[in-house]
Amino acid sequence: MSTLTISSIRKSFKGTEVLRGIDLTIESGSFVSLLGPSGCGKTTLLRCIAGLETPSSGQILIGGDDVTALAPERRRLGMMFQSYALFPHMTVLENVRFGLRMRADRSVAEQRKAARDALEVVRMEGYADRLPTQLSGGQQQRVALARAIAPEPRVLLLDEPLSNLDARLRDDMQIELVELHRRLGLTTVFVTHDQHEAMTMSDTVVLLNDGSVEQVGEPEDIYRRPATHFAADFIGAANMIAGEATAQGIRLDGVPGDALPRPDNATNGRGSLVVRTESIVVGHSPATGYDSAAPVTVLTSVFRGAEVIYVVELAGQRVKVTAPANVPIVPAGAAVASWASSEAFWLSETTVLTHER
């Protein structure tokens, strides 16, 4: 099996620590996204797995073998690069056959057959004799994918493969990559800075920030229960409203009236109430079916087709709201924001401190 185990990986470039001790286990057959803002170390971590960077310390095991000191050409991994990195002087078929040719454990005819099969998987079998320069970006990408999977790698590594595609093609490719993963069952590590991409595609999301793992979990888990301020902020759009949790409920700073119902996970003490933009409803009065409400001032609203984005002020804090566009738009001025405490959760200051160091 090709379970990937990463233990206490550190990497420094010229005295700057880019990876600060990463521990991670990637189960055989799973699709894992390394997600984080640029400079968080996600690509460096992927390159360490591939062997293209040597970690300063730590260990990488693939299927139980320690590969930390193994050259990339001997790791039997497939990697797809952001720029695709196709060989410009070889035909599509020769590009895809390259890995099999290097391994040289089958006849040329069998290698060609396997390369054609891989091209068929990405639906590029009709382009076998073209040169990469004669293909569009999306087609080049499929060829790069076929080249990576043709030698049956133990792990497939994808370095922001979709970032060079236009929006529509990207959506199509996301679905295709997921389907391909289901069909082949390849352990896949996918690097992206796009939280939507990570959410839609992976079994597990690894959120990285400043060289450390911020949170690991299933997409829904990370989305609904971010462990840190950073996670809440980075994954989807969330509002964090400062306040204090007591036995009676939540008191948001500057909001008068009764304490609001506590979210399930609240612990007493100072912290922030995290409410996703789409969990808030703006209206002229508290909305029915929601147990929490607070007076707000609507500052601006932006119509975006399927939805309306409001920026409102809640006791001196700016809060964003995403509302469906099929209800009348609330004009600027006094209004009421409502939400369900079951949709919100509590980030106490102590958890924030332990995670943000």
Added chain:
Amino acid sequence: MVKSVPLVAKAAAVVLLAFLALYMLVPIIVVAGASLSESRFLAFPPTGLSLEWYVVALTSDVYLGPLQTSLLIAVVAAVIAATLGTAAALAVTRFPLPFSGAIQSFLLSPLIVPTIIMGIGTLTLVSVIGQGPDLWVLVVVHAVLGIPYVMRTVTGVMARSDRFTEEAARTLGAGTWSRYRFVVLPMARPGIVAGAFFAFNISFDDAVIALFLRTPQLETLPIAIYGRLEFSTDPSVAAVSTLMVLITVVTMIALEKAIGLGKAFV
């Protein structure tokens, strides 16, 4: 974009290009014209029309020996320059060498050292430490002159290529040797061939250094032409010169057809 260029500017560009082409072509036209003359004297426009001087040029020992010498020197110098220049270009573009800027400048310096200085220097050197100039000395000096051209063309091609292709090759199982054999060198090929072509021309064309290093046994074609011109003025000189131009043009066209020389200059 093109539409917005004013007509006057377009016309000016066409005129300028025409003059430039004329400026470069006129000497060649004159020489080629003179070579076709029936007359025994070098003259333009030619009187009559004949290929007789080509027969003279291609059968006379005056030119044939030097032509062989020139071709031998140029081919060997070009091969050496291509090998060393490619290695140097890959080294400075692919590896974080200490002083790589200085190394690059040093290897490119033959471009700015006047050839006459190279000639005097080489002659002095081989006279002091050896038995004087011979064919291999000229090969070495010409190779040195050719290296910067190869370096420039190969560096250009490598700078435009995707630097991740080598890493892609590694992840696909290619070791160092396979990586160079199947990926790096084929990608650099247009640059290598273009550079080698320049190196060949620099050597084939050189009169200055060859003049300093000439001996009775070592006479290249340009020196033979020059020597001939001193004593006689028959059009065989023009015929040989025209052949030199033809050799260059044919080589260039062949290379363009075979590997697309233009790729090195995109």
